[in-house]
Amino acid sequence: MAVTQLKPKGNMSEAEWQTRCDLAALYRILARFRMTDFIYTHLSARVPGEEGTFLLNEYGEPFDKVTASSLVKLDFDGNVIGDGEFNQAGFTIHSAVLMARPDVNAVTHVHTRASVAVSAQKRGLLPISQQAMIVLGHVSYHDYEGVALDLDERERLGADLGDKRAMILRNHGLLTAAETIPAAWQLLYWLDCACQIQIDAMAGGSELIKLPMDIADGMMERYKQKTGHGEREWKAVLQMLDGENYAR
Secondary structure, three states: OOOOOOOOOOOOHHHHHHHHHHHHHHHHHHHHHHHHHHHHOOEEEEEOOOOEEEOOOOOOOOOOHEEEEOEEEEEEOEOOOOOOOOHHHHHHHHHHHHHOOOOEEEEEEEEOOHHHHOOOOOOOOOOOOOOHHHHHHHEEEEEOOOOOOOOOOOHHHHHHOOOOEEEEOOEEEEEEEEHHHHHHHHHHHHHHHHHHHHHHHHHHOOOOOOOOOOHHHHHHHHHOOOOOOOOOHHHHHHHOOOOOOOOO
């Protein structure tokens, strides 16, 4: 399911408008799934057909109010193209990933309670659930350096992500990076769910059953062989937004 407006606004390309609509939808989806941290997390998408530009949310706008038009367009030097104000830490994190990974077009970053809890555990994500086994092959780690205001951290963020599609930011939260918005959402959902399961299982107090990593390796190979990641889930979740006028 694609959400579009008959005509993009101004001189905007149809591809940019569609990306804006999809990214605005993802912000609202995260609000529905209670995956926000007030106004302090962010999602981004590269502007199709334009070198070195991407979209980020207007700083201070609640996720459930984001629209296609309210997204801020900026370049990798932090220059706003048009109007809007962005979160500096969000700029540092998202520009780092998009600069380091030309194959990535969408990035998510969240601070859900379960993900921060797992990020604070020395062992990180454990192989104890099907959800964890799906994502473990994608995951790398980045040590906490404080609020991400120092642009020098961009190089380290990119290096720590490497060729992975997800990263646990130690003592901080989660990040996913993918070729499409649906694929980035799919990985984020699985990864956050795996974190929730881990915290719940540990709270039960019983000994945990750890699964062999060759299962995760097999799931990773199957992921690599498939295409259209997240498209089916994306079509389903967009139905939750029926009646919401975010494509404006």
